[in-house]
Amino acid sequence: xxxxxxxxxxxxxxxxxxxxxxxxxxxxxxxxxxxxxxxxxxxxxxxxxxxxxxxxxxxxxxxxxxxxxxxxxxxxxxxxxxxxxxxxxxxxxxxxxxxxxxxxxxxxxxxxxxxxxxxxxxxxxxxxxxxxxxxxxxxxxxxxxxxxxxxxxxxxxxxxxxxxxxxxxxxxxxxxxxxxxxxxxxxxxxxxxxxxxxxxxxxxxxxxxxxxxxxxxxxxxxxxxxxxxxxxxxxxxxxxxxxxxxxxxxxxxxxxxxxxxxxxxxxxxxxxxxxxxxxxxxxx
Amino acid sequence: xxxxxxxxxxxxxxxxxxxxxxxxxxxxxxxxxxxxxxxxxxxxxxxxxxxxxxxxxxxxxxxxxxxxxxxxxxxxxxxxxxxxxxxxxxxxxxxxxxxxxxxxxxxxxxxxxxxxxxxxxxxxxxxxxxxxxxxxxxxxxxxxxxxxxxxxxxxxxxxxxxxxxxxxxxxxxxxxxxxxxxxxxxxxxxxxxxxxxxxxxxxxxxxxxxxxxxxxxxxxxxxxxxxxxxxxxxxxxxxxxxxxxxxxxxxxxxxxxxxxxxxxxxxxxxxxxxxxxxxxxxxx
Numbered sequence: 001x002x003x004x005x006x007x008x009x010x011x012x013x014x015x016x017x018x019x020x021x022x023x024x025x026x027x028x029x030x031x032x033x034x035x036x037x038x039x040x041x042x043x044x045x046x047x048x049x050x051x052x053x054x055x056x057x058x059x060x061x062x063x064x065x066x067x068x069x070x071x072x073x074x075x076x077x078x079x080x081x082x083x084x085x086x087x088x089x090x091x092x093x094x095x096x097x098x099x100x101x102x103x104x105x106x107x108x109x110x111x112x113x114x115x116x117x118x119x120x121x122x123x124x125x126x127x128x129x130x131x132x133x134x135x136x137x138x139x140x141x142x143x144x145x146x147x148x149x150x151x152x153x154x155x156x157x158x159x160x161x162x163x164x165x166x167x168x169x170x171x172x173x174x175x176x177x178x179x180x181x182x183x184x185x186x187x188x189x190x191x192x193x194x195x196x197x198x199x200x201x202x203x204x205x206x207x208x209x210x211x212x213x214x215x216x217x218x219x220x221x222x223x224x225x226x227x228x229x230x231x232x233x234x235x236x237x238x239x240x241x242x243x244x245x246x247x248x249x250x251x252x253x254x255x256x257x258x259x260x261x262x263x264x265x266x267x268x269x270x271x272x273x274x275x276x277x278x279x280x281x282x283x284x
Numbered sequence: 285x286x287x288x289x290x291x292x293x294x295x296x297x298x299x300x301x302x303x304x305x306x307x308x309x310x311x312x313x314x315x316x317x318x319x320x321x322x323x324x325x326x327x328x329x330x331x332x333x334x335x336x337x338x339x340x341x342x343x344x345x346x347x348x349x350x351x352x353x354x355x356x357x358x359x360x361x362x363x364x365x366x367x368x369x370x371x372x373x374x375x376x377x378x379x380x381x382x383x384x385x386x387x388x389x390x391x392x393x394x395x396x397x398x399x400x401x402x403x404x405x406x407x408x409x410x411x412x413x414x415x416x417x418x419x420x421x422x423x424x425x426x427x428x429x430x431x432x433x434x435x436x437x438x439x440x441x442x443x444x445x446x447x448x449x450x451x452x453x454x455x456x457x458x459x460x461x462x463x464x465x466x467x468x469x470x471x472x473x474x475x476x477x478x479x480x481x482x483x484x485x486x487x488x489x490x491x492x493x494x495x496x497x498x499x500x501x502x503x504x505x506x507x508x509x510x511x512x513x514x515x516x517x518x519x520x521x522x523x524x525x526x527x528x529x530x531x532x533x534x535x536x537x538x539x540x541x542x543x544x545x546x547x548x549x550x551x552x553x554x555x556x557x558x559x560x561x562x563x564x565x566x567x568x
Contacts, residue, residue: 104395105447137449163389165421
């Protein structure tokens, strides 16, 4: 396993690998790797000759006043986790290399970035789209894997790839969960033991809603209200949104008459958590 | 010479050519080809194995109420002009293929797109950056050639390529002029015979300003005022801007103490014309 720390070296190496006919799979991360990230790498591994992952805490996607400075940085531990899952190259660029003086280009996926997290994290998806496009251009992957936990992010990237005619296959990978159902996230470690217990309620109410859907409930507002009311009963949980959207366009649905995603964001204490579940007749 | 009309075919052909180790040069155009375009193609020809040009009148870069519908479309005549300069592929996509339903991604080069034409054509450079990025991703060129006549556009594209880590070399090519100095442009044909004569004043005053600069004048305002006043004496010419900028960043200059560009835009009757000239100690 090789660690590459400069944009120029990574770009040249990727060009060389492509020139040799090698297929490149890519998993971009912000480090602090957990089982969720590792599952993306395991999914990517058999898809290519060379598996590249990136570790970069991207300042562009942190809105002002958020946890950019506090975001956990655990580079040494991350490297130890990469090797066993078969990572070939860890690309860990510096901020001045990726955003040199004079940097001023932004990529925006306008419609899909609105609503859900987009309403509460202004500029977030612009920062995500911009850094992912840059990383794609540097790493030149044939396939890239993203977690379904950040579902709006996955949709933004799929749309960007389509709209900008990028030759990259985007694979979504199911959310990895703790034993009690909590979606794995680097931000879970911000939770106190008491908050951590309450955090299991997110997936509990999402799966309950899916059961009601599977029993025939198609009114989005009825499904949403149950989750909202359920979560609101816990005084430590503050609901940001609960929403049911078209699975591809993320357009809000009144009636769940097509493949949909139920997504939510809450604050538990000072920690913001998101999760989602698919509502899908195929899975009944 | 081959004409390719679909995005999928062009993208696959470019991938095939790259796979064979071929070098691709690219000249994007909006058609209505004149000697200015042909000079770009001649400059591109020796730089690669395969010369691709595109013809696409890009709706995204026409601000509302501008001449998108009136823009001259002369596809058959264009094809005849391409063959003698050694074009291998003419890529002429349709609008629904390049901007299918649901398209929503935009690329913005924020600072360089401000001022000059950016102040008078809202959204124009966003449209240019977006379509050029798409065309780059489809045509996959090693080198692309742009005219210096649209100087702000050239700077926007150079900055985008740098900021998004694209592996494309951008070549700027000098403006081609008519015998009386008027910069070649598809929009020149909108001019009446009387307006056409007056249009030669743009380059006349620009070259005069360059002479004053070469004789030692370094005060931007003094150089600008002479051009503005000179043009203002013609009652049919309405000056939009005359400005002196840093040649790379396009930052406004008070003192011309570094490589600079003097750029202007005017309306003659209903036609908007732009031109520019370099102020450069190396050329004294």
